[in-house]
Amino acid sequence: METGKNQSLFNGRPIKILLAKPGIDGHDRGILVLAKAFRDAGMEVIYVGLLPTPEEVVDTAVNEDVDVIALSLLNGAHMTVFKKVADLMKARNINDIAVVGGGTIPEADKPKLEKMGISGNYGPGTPISKIVEHITERAAEMRKLKSMEE
Amino acid sequence: MILLKLDELIQGIINGDRRSVSRAISIVENEQVSINAKKIVKEIFANTGRAHIVGITGPPGIGKSTMIGNLSAMLSGTGRKVSVVAIDASSPFSGGSLLGNRIRMQDSLTRHGVFMRSLANRGLKGGLSRSIWDTVKILDASGSDIIIVETVGAGQADLDVVNLAETIVMVLGPGLGDEIQAIKAGIMEIGNLFVINKMDLPGAFIAQKDIEETLAMSPKGVWKPPVVGVNSLTREGYEDLIREIDRHGKFVKKSSDLAFRKFRAELEITIDEELRSRFYEEIRAFLSDNEKIRNLMEKKTDPYSAAENLINSLA
Numbered sequence: 001m002e003t004g005k006n007q008s009l010f011n012g013r014p015i016k017i018l019l020a021k022p023g024i025d026g027h028d029r030g031i032l033v034l035a036k037a038f039r040d041a042g043m044e045v046i047y048v049g050l051l052p053t054p055e056e057v058v059d060t061a062v063n064e065d066v067d068v069i070a071l072s073l074l075n076g077a078h079m080t081v082f083k084k085v086a087d088l089m090k091a092r093n094i095n096d097i098a099v100v101g102g103g104t105i106p107e108a109d110k111p112k113l114e115k116m117g118i119s120g121n122y123g124p125g126t127p128i129s130k131i132v133e134h135i136t137e138r139a140a141e142m143r144k145l146k147s148m149e150e
Numbered sequence: 151m152i153l154l155k156l157d158e159l160i161q162g163i164i165n166g167d168r169r170s171v172s173r174a175i176s177i178v179e180n181e182q183v184s185i186n187a188k189k190i191v192k193e194i195f196a197n198t199g200r201a202h203i204v205g206i207t208g209p210p211g212i213g214k215s216t217m218i219g220n221l222s223a224m225l226s227g228t229g230r231k232v233s234v235v236a237i238d239a240s241s242p243f244s245g246g247s248l249l250g251n252r253i254r255m256q257d258s259l260t261r262h263g264v265f266m267r268s269l270a271n272r273g274l275k276g277g278l279s280r281s282i283w284d285t286v287k288i289l290d291a292s293g294s295d296i297i298i299v300e301t302v303g304a305g306q307a308d309l310d311v312v313n314l315a316e317t318i319v320m321v322l323g324p325g326l327g328d329e330i331q332a333i334k335a336g337i338m339e340i341g342n343l344f345v346i347n348k349m350d351l352p353g354a355f356i357a358q359k360d361i362e363e364t365l366a367m368s369p370k371g372v373w374k375p376p377v378v379g380v381n382s383l384t385r386e387g388y389e390d391l392i393r394e395i396d397r398h399g400k401f402v403k404k405s406s407d408l409a410f411r412k413f414r415a416e417l418e419i420t421i422d423e424e425l426r427s428r429f430y431e432e433i434r435a436f437l438s439d440n441e442k443i444r445n446l447m448e449k450k451t452d453p454y455s456a457a458e459n460l461i462n463s464l465a
């Protein structure tokens with residue numbers, strides 16, 4: 001298939017990203033900062049507030065066909081909740097949407113999250129530019145997978 | 151990895167499979183003129199034309215998304231398959247966008263399993279995005295009974311929706327100030343149905359009277375646009391609203407005029423695009439030939455003649 005043909009006629013495809021706080025966690029300052037930063041980096045950003053269940057996160061990501069799901073938790077529940085999202089993605093055979101995490105995540109948890117396929121896991125004080133760069137890289141990987149499917 | 155071939159994707163759309171529908175929308179959204187996008191639309195076209203396409207328009211913050219959440223819940227409750235598309239403006243600076251309509255309807259969407267897609271207008275004026283026509287076709291072919299489209303909410307400039315929707319719901323409310331005067335002067339005629347939202351707030355009844363009077367003075371056609379007052383926080387007035395939407399849906403499906411006008415408008419856009427894309431590579435190649443361009447400049451060729459010569463040599 002001739003994917004990508006004439007793409008520049010429409011100035012490429014912006015990265016599409018879903019920002020979610022999958023749990024009872026009122027710390028939304030960070031995610032709101034990120035939403036604006038991602039938009040200013042040229043991404044199409046969906047933030048829907050609290051998405052209580054992993055099902056809701058994954059359903060929304062599929063319907064919106066995003067490239068990246070960005071999960072943010074500052075309440076310490078990331079090891080159970082992020083895992084649920086990753087498990088559900090696996091169960092539904094979805095591998096062309098990247099999952100990126102962040103919030104208050106202790107160093108010790110990061111390798112475990114990586115193993116589940118959740119990358120990034122940046123905490124307080126991370127420069128926005130570093131986060132944008134990471135998201136852009138992951139999105140590019142996903143785009144490659146998607147164009148192979150067509 | 152699931153290898154989704156285009157034929158499977160098309161079959162998936164017809165079968166109403168969510169992931170096929172969603173991926174197909176990305177293909178028409180992102181590669182409008184690609185062979186893939188065209189193939190999808192060509193193959194599903196025979197399956198379109200069944201859904202009732204409802205456009206929700208009105209000034210920013212008036213309650214369009216909240217209303218769509220309520221409508222999705224209530225219409226799904228009666229067994230209809232509802233699909234929603236909502237458009238937000240892209241930032242002219244970064245090209246990015248905060249797609250904020252979903253947040254107001256998320257609860258209803260989840261509870262009733264309604265398919266909803268957020269689109270950025272990618273700089274298109276007129277309240278829609280270029281891909282909305284094909285997106286609506288995909289949702290139509292996937293078996294939707296009703297497709298609800300939320301326009302950008304720029305108010306006075308949202309006119310393109312007349313070329314897309316069969317029923318246009320113009321949402322207004324109290325406290326619009328000068329905006330309502332502009333709307334009354336300009337775009338009243340595009341509404342098939344007027345909703346005064348936020349009836350719980352002071353000034354709503356005055357707004358309703360105001361619109362009713364303006365309509366009474368307008369030239370009358372066969373369809374007389376009704377005015378419905380609602381409170382979207384309590385769903386008061388929604389039975390009336392749904393009844394009127396359905397009544398207009400029945401009215402409009404009998405009108406071949408509208409179908410004809412919509413078909414012609416879409417054809418116009420498509421021809422325009424086909425022309426541009428047909429010569430796209432040649433034009434790019436021409437523009438990146440520095441020597442040729444420099445030559446034209448040095449010979450003081452005027453831009454009209456240069457463009458005419460190029461196009462004549464291609465066509």
Ligand code: B12
Pocket residue numbers: 024025026027028029030031033034070071072073074075076100101102103104120121122123124125126127128131
């Ligand atoms: C401000 C704050 C609050 C505010 C929140 C206001 C709001 N609307 O956001 C208020 C006062 C409401 C609050 C309440 C509570 N808080 Co508080 N709060 C903080 C504090 C001081 C700063 C958080 C913040 O806004 N930072 C600024 C933003 C911009 O940064 P950020 O959120 O960290 O996001 C950045 C990165 O983390 C990263 N990032 C974040 N998400 C993601 C996602 C992805 C995908 C990526 C890539 C990156 C990324 O990028 C962002 C930009 O760099 C932190 C301590 C701290 N220094 O982190 C505690 C802290 C988070 N709170 C804590 C607690 C315990 C609470 C409370 C339970 C009670 C309490 N003790 O105060 C309540 C619970 C509230 C609730 N309902 O959930 C603990 C959490 C402990 C834990 N994880 O186990 C912390 C760590 C303080 C502490 N050391 O004890 N809190």
Ligand SMILES: Nc1nc2c(ncn2[C@@H]2O[C@H](COP(=O)(O)OP(=O)(O)OP(=O)(O)O)[C@@H](O)[C@H]2O)c(=O)[nH]1
Pocket residue numbers: 209210211212213214215216217251254302303347348349350351380381382383
């Ligand atoms: N009091 C009152 N508030 C309402 C009503 N309907 C919606 N709102 C509020 O109005 C605000 C805007 O609602 P939205 O549904 O986002 O409006 P919108 O027209 O979609 O906004 P844009 O998409 O940004 O143009 C929200 O805070 C709603 O809660 C209503 O009937 N009464």
Ligand SMILES: [Mg+2]
Pocket residue numbers: 214215216250251300303
């Ligand atoms: Mg809205």
